[in-house]
Amino acid sequence: MSEYLDTCLRLARAQAVLVKRFDNQLGRLHGLSFADFVLLQQLGSAPGGRMRRVDLAAAVGLTASGVTRSLGPLERIGLVEREPDPRDARVAYAALTEAGRERLQHAEKAAGQLAASVLGGEEWAPGEVASLAGYLARLGGTGLPGPTA
Amino acid sequence: MSEYLDTCLRLARAQAVLVKRFDNQLGRLHGLSFADFVLLQQLGSAPGGRMRRVDLAAAVGLTASGVTRSLGPLERIGLVEREPDPRDARVAYAALTEAGRERLQHAEKAAGQLAASVLGGEEWAPGEVASLAGYLARLGGTGLPGPTA
């Protein structure tokens, strides 16, 4: 039982360490937080670079309120824009702008490199990262947007 | 490269899912957040149930400011108390009170059960949880306080 709790604590702590590294790197190079990056990436993978805010919330694990709070700054700096639904006034879309697309591209490169530096070292035997990904999936960890693993 | 980033995203997401479950369970049963629990547990494992606040910060991965912010409410509800250092006025100790010890005991039981329900199911083959713990340690995930794994 103690092993399970230990593992949960490790997960929480490993995440904090990892997200801080992403925040630092993405913040310094691209003015984005990790959370910003996740949102932009989700939009970048959506058809036409756009999706309903309610769907975006579900996709990234935030509440609708959280999506409103998170998209506000991104809209202000022009990386995302809000589009109405032509038929349903309740619905709004979040759409990546051209500037957002470009920023995302650069951020993805930086994030990919950081991820590679974290998980691509010699201390990881072949298959271990895939195993880790599988375990995390089991715990509710969705990964890159797109066809599910 | 994409596999590495995918795994990082999974880690972030899995943690959010996990911590939310702990927050809900511990919050409902014991009026504690997961972060509260982590602090109390760290103190519970320290000699005499007490440690310097600067050391507590390091142990749980918070800044000194974060420890101040987090211990405030716990001090107010009497689970933790602040003690001065007899010789060094710069230093303050955080110490578990008797009420804190009791609350921690109950919370540990609940947390252990939740951890077991998350990681103790049939979908985890023998050794997989230990592997996961090892991978998380590699990523900076410290676990239960006490002798390092």
Next chain:
DNA sequence: GAAATTTACTTGAGTACTCAATGGTTGTGG
């Protein structure tokens, strides 16, 4: 066709931190 219900989103208030600045204390070096 209108009332009730559901859906989508925002907003006020709150939580859980970090950052930077600040102040007090102790230790070190000349």
Next chain:
DNA sequence: CCACAACCATTGAGTACTCAAGTAAATTTC
């Protein structure tokens, strides 16, 4: 012995959310 450096902790302000309440719109039910 004093100036400077380092250590410890707090606080104001900020970030990144959630929760609950509220509003508007669409759908469902009778």
